[in-house]
Amino acid sequence: MKHEDVWRALDTLAAEKGLSPSGLARAAGLDPTTFNRSKRACSEGRLRWPSMESLSRVLVATGASLENFTALVGGARALSMGRGHRARHLPLVALSSMADPVLFDADGFPSGIGWDETEVPQPGDPHGYAVRVDIPALEPAFRHGGTLILSPEAPVRPGDRVILRPWNAVPRVGILAARSPRGAPGRTIVEPLDGQGGPVPSDGFMWMHRIMWASF
Numbered sequence: 001m002k003h004e005d006v007w008r009a010l011d012t013l014a015a016e017k018g019l020s021p022s023g024l025a026r027a028a029g030l031d032p033t034t035f036n037r038s039k040r041a042c043s044e045g046r047l048r049w050p051s052m053e054s055l056s057r058v059l060v061a062t063g064a065s066l067e068n069f070t071a072l073v074g075g076a077r078a079l080s081m082g083r084g085h086r087a088r089h090l091p092l093v094a095l096s097s098m099a100d101p102v103l104f105d106a107d108g109f110p111s112g113i114g115w116d117e118t119e120v121p122q123p124g125d126p127h128g129y130a131v132r133v134d135i136p137a138l139e140p141a142f143r144h145g146g147t148l149i150l151s152p153e154a155p156v157r158p159g160d161r162v163i164l165r166p167w168n169a170v171p172r173v174g175i176l177a178a179r180s181p182r183g184a185p186g187r188t189i190v191e192p193l194d195g196q197g198g199p200v201p202s203d204g205f206m207w208m209h210r211i212m213w214a215s216f
Contacts, residue, residue, distance in 0.1 A: 108207030
C-alpha cells in the first residue's frame with residue numbers, strides 16, 4: 001500500500017460525494033484541514049498517513065464500505081453503484097459545450113436541443129443533469145472522460161464543488177469559497193479547478209449548480 005494511493009482514494013471518495021478534501025473532513029466531524037495537501041507530509045519531508053480513526057469517520061459519513069475504500073486504494077476510479085442503487089436517465093452534455101445559451105432555460109434548467117442521455121445515480125432533483133468532462137484541465141480533481149452529476153436545486157455552501165455560469169462567459173468549475181447574497185454588495189469566489197476564475201459580482205452570473213457526484 002502506497003502513501004499516494006491512500007490519499008488518492010480519499011480524494012476520489014471526496015469527489016464522488018461532491019466535496020473538497022476539507023469538505024470531506026468537515027462531513028466526518030474532523031478539523032477541516034485534516035486532509036489538506038499541506039498536511040500530507042511534514043516540513044522535513046516525512047510522509048503523513050491518515051489515521052484509522054479519520055478513515056473510520058469518513059466511511060461512516062460517506063456510507064462507503066471498507067471494501068469500497070480498499071478498491072479505490074487499489075486503483076478503482078469510482079465507487080461501485082451496487083445493488084439496489086437507484087438510477088435514472090439524465091440529460092448529458094459535454095463540459096466544453098455548456099456556454100451554448102440554448103442548452104439552459106431562463107431558470108438555469110436543462111432545456112432545448114443538443115442534449116444526449118446517460119444512466120447515472122439518482123441525484124434527487126427532477127432538474128438534475130450530467131456533464132461529460134471532455135477537457136483535461138480539471139485533472140486530477142476530475143478525470144478527462146469522467147461524468148459529473150449536477151443539481152440546479154441543491155443548496156450551495158462554501159466548500160461545495162460547483163459549476164458557475166457567468167454572464168457572457170464560459171462556465172467555471174471549482175470550489176465555492178465565499179458567496180454574497182444575490183443583489184447584495186460583494187463577490188462570489190470560486191477557487192478554480194481548471195486554472196481559470198476569480199471573484200465575480202454577486203449578481204454577475206446566470207446560475208451556479210452543485211456537483212453532487214463524480215465518476216471516473
